[in-house]
Amino acid sequence: MATRALIKRIGYPILAAALIYFFMWQRERPDPMWLGRDKEFWYETVYLAFVLVMGAPVLIKWRRSRYFTVRTISCMAAQLLWGYLLIYFILPLNWRGITSGGQLVSAFTAFAQNLWPLEIYGLAIPRYFGFVAVVAGWFAYVVITSLILMPIIALRFGRAYCSWFCSCGNLAETAGDPFRTQSPKGQRAARFEWVLVPLVLFAVVATVGLAFNIGNQVVWQKGWGDWIKFGFASLAGVGLYPVLGNRIWCRYFCPWAGMFGALGKLGRAGIAANNMCMGCGMCSKHCDMGIDIRRNALVGRTTKTTSCIYCGACVAICPRNVLRVI
């Protein structure tokens, strides 16, 4: 309890303040530098620090569940290796050198981890830089991961990516863990998930618009970068942790989730239940996606939804070991 309170009362406010500070800083022109590094670097550094520091109490709290422990370690490792060391230290690229600053910087730093359509610049970069070797490499990487690899993974594991590797998820599963019970529950909250459909459509249209220079470029860039990513993912996503839970962005606004959640539902992944449920409701309460798992578990039905991210909280919290990730 003490560690939870510590995250909630002290850790989270610092995090929120830091993120807002960085976002404001990010919007300054020209790009401010600090200790020879640009704002993106420092933003990612703070982000990583929060994932690692706040991941520790999460590991302690959920230590009884092996799945949860392994997954949390995966979150921390993914953020460290994939989201930080790789893009700043392992790959010998001078990021500022090949970008013109501004909007596209965030696209490059995030490529390693964020997939189309979460990051729509991925498929549009050749237009900006031509097929320079480096850019072509990234373009190929985005195409292979986003359009080939991820659909295959989603078919087997559903949206497990969201809770194992995704950078939004890494923060949500560490700094956001004490807030998971806050997620909106019930049928009306679930119906609101349909808002993903127009968002996915917008992502597709914006990508095409950017890649082929169609339509008003400012709308695509600003619409995506400022309104959706900054507004929904960061301000609403992280800022509303204490009010609406740690997965508000992931559940309602993330276009990647919208596409691959549906794919995952077609596959075999789900939360299986044996016939020993007694309906206490701890699973549904702790679901950060607001899924009513109990309703299925009570009658021994496997829970299959588009929104489940296989975080394993329901499995770990169940006092009767009824549930299983399949």
Add this chain to the structure above:
Amino acid sequence: MRHVIVGNGMAGITAARALGRLDPGARITIVTDEATPFYSRPGLMYYMMGYLKEWDLRIARDGFYRELGAELKHDTAVRISADDDVLELASGERLPFDRLLIATGSKSRRPNVPGADLDGVHFMYTLQDCKRIVSRSRRGMKAVILGGGLLGSELAEVWRHLGVNVVQLVREPWYFPKGLSEPQGRIVETETRRHGVELHLNEEAAEFGRNGKVSKVITKTGKEFEADAVGVTIGVEPNPDFATASGIATARGVLVDETLRTSRANVFAAGDCAEIRDGNGQGTYIEQLWYSAARQGEAVARAMCSDVRPYDSGIFYNSAMFFNVDYVAIGSVRSPGDDLAEETVVSRDGRAARRFVHRSGLVTGITSVGAGDNAEVLMQMVGDGMNLELAQERLKGRRWRRAR
């Protein structure tokens, strides 16, 4: 057909669900006098500890009854009219039926001690009971729990969580002998004490002291414990009041035959309230578990649709937590009869123990405490009647290697 179900618990709801499947087009009415729609009693503990809100307990939400195809009526069932098949409700309404199910559950057993009705003496059964316990709990106050079963342990955990100083009085020589062997009981006792509960074995309340409300508990050995509140968790007993009022044969519970039919041909009973005659006409038995309620609800729905088959209680199963120690019981757990033998294997660190009940080397029951065992695996072993040595070998992990 018109089905009326008296009682809105697990047995009644399961029966309603099965009836909807077996008898499409049936009219199902559920009558309950509880204000809350179907909620989870096993979850009440988490409600009391503040992990769940009242809404979270509710299993019935988002069109639950519509999906069930049943109508919920908040009213008190008074009796079944003696002359025709009509259920009389407290509001004066008369509800005709073709088949009626009594699933009135159980009620808390009351101690045979003077002062049991005093203010401050709590029972733990309904949501209302639990609300009262929480609203009367203050950090640092003194509470005495009578009884050391699953419920007693839950109440102790809740009260400790709320910062209450808890004394627990257990009549038996070790914790929960109905379900645990002595070494297992000791593990639970250690765990209970580790959580700050002052546990006394071989102690039973003889009298409650009073000054307007309960003020202390005096045991049969003459010890006195100050108490701002007393929690009574000495078990539950069937609630046959409605059946008795309707002129249906009752004993401890509502008497039913193997097909769960009461003394009146189109009236059935299932769940905690049913006292079932076993197949060979020997005695009766009562099952008062969440799981058995579900099983009986399923069976009684078949019987109500005239698919008459004897109820098969299956392999006994129960599970719970004593604080952080898990408990799983499969198959025969009660003190073994003449041809049953048992042995308890304790882990190397002394924090887990499994009891194997066997008939000439073939496993008929496993009770596991603190081992984190998978109930389905144990269920398989008991179901197959696995060889004792083989079962023990299979369950051995690193911490069990030099056990015994």
